Amino acid sequence: MNTNILVYAERLRSGIPGIVYELLGKARALAEAHGSDISVLLPGPATEEEVASFGAAHRVLIVEHDAATSPTPEGMLQSVHDAAALTQPGLLLMPATTLASDVAALFAADTGARLVTNCIDFDITHDGITACSRQYGGKILVDVLVDSTPAVLCVLAGAFQEQEGCVTGTPSPVKLPSPVLPDQRMRATRFIPPAPGDVDLAQMPVLLSVGRGIQNKENIGIVEELASKLNGAVCASRPVIDQGWLPLTRQIGRSGLMVKPRVYMAFGISGAPEHVEGMKDAGLIIAINTDRTAPIFNVAHYGVAADALDVVPALLEALENVVQHT
């Protein structure tokens, strides 16, 4: 079986996201077991330090084009095709981001490669590539076998240890041609950086996050009251933002912000993978959700299987007593 591995090192502006090193760490382990050749596709321009940081790989394919800073799915797709033509991967590893997910599906559709999304683990076996995909809002794990190559895997952040892929070395840099999109079916016209929020959530030591279980916009008020007592800020999971109950600047998760507060309290959040990606590294996670089997309790340090709307008023009252006695 072809065990060559190609890692797509997506980045939008500067710096290399941690997920890339997670993928490299896993690739390195597979390479040790199967003698795999590892290549990295990096949208450039790339510094010598960045190339050297991919020491787990044999070569780094650098592609410089406008799409590196204002990416489009089709622009990136062409670079992935170019890289795949050069390296003939049996396994194409991509982060499960909003851009790479588009590119992965289009690549699979173009080539007939098998695609598995939301992966949290994978392996090379005698029968083919096995992968574990987290589905149904994080409640069900699906183990699949892909018995032909190449397999394309979109991997969730946090699946592997980042430090395993942080190996400095001297991989060969290879410059890829800039993609040419003759028919210009799509072009990026503007990159819009994150809007400056009213609160810098990344700097807040205490975050109180609300999810669908908060039921309506008005109920967020009581959580804001609690946040003010804890010197924290209110943020939210995707459904709350989509309902327009809080601005986009307050969203935590895959397409929102990644945060690492000292304390993260989740109210009425089930813990879908898209949300967990953004908050799993908090120092202390406390989750309150009516469903005792909710995935959020797998990442929380403390859990309460109850309605957040019952617990928050009680907590406010208990905090009043603390204030009165201090």
Place this chain on the structure above:
Amino acid sequence: MDILVFLKQVPDLVEELEIDAGGTTLDSTWLRYIPSEYDEHALEQALLLKERHGGTVHVVTIDIGEADDMLYSALAKGADSAGKITADFSDGASSTRLATALQDTVCTHPYDVILTGVQSIDDVEGPTGAFLARGLGIPYVGSVNGVSVNGDAGRALVRKEYPGGAFSEIEVHLPALIGIQAAEQPPRYVPISRIRQTKAQAHISEYAAPETAHPTWGRVLSMRKVESTGSAVMLDGDPGAVAQQLVDILQEHNVLR
């Protein structure tokens, strides 16, 4: 402007999901289907485009679960016509199979814009929209939360989300397929009475998908419920007792001063 919206039903996660005895599919005995949340946003975005630019919105789904109810609801919200793809989906409805079925049936009509949810909670294989777009030879952009159309120029301007709250505006030639992450406003509410009224008057078309061999992408070896890792220490008691325990924990972690 002719707009097609592909809607899909997914298991309601509020219900307990059970795995069947074979261990490779969900037990459908007690499965309750609901419209995929992202697809509801796709419908909302389509209705907003129709309100701004005119044209028609055609909604389509596959004939499983409560397909008719979902389509009647879409019609009551403002869709102009509805249809469902009939085929034996008992052995699953993978994204590539859905894309093939759509391509062979409703997509023989040249729509200007095709919208669908960017993903669903059971997309092991990836987004249906990307596979369909490739089959139709039209551009695809996913994770979009805003669409404007310049019909005269034959282009759409979409707002694509990136991690960390960043966006990119991408100009796309029409026809195009767009995977919606969120509509520009929350999906509209429609009263039950209007759905009932629609049900009495509306017609749902049926498209028989050819019984050709559909593409397979691999094999499900097993499905497992995510077992609790036991990492969370569960706090029990009435809200007052739980609150006191939480205060103690917050004090231990120096959150309270």
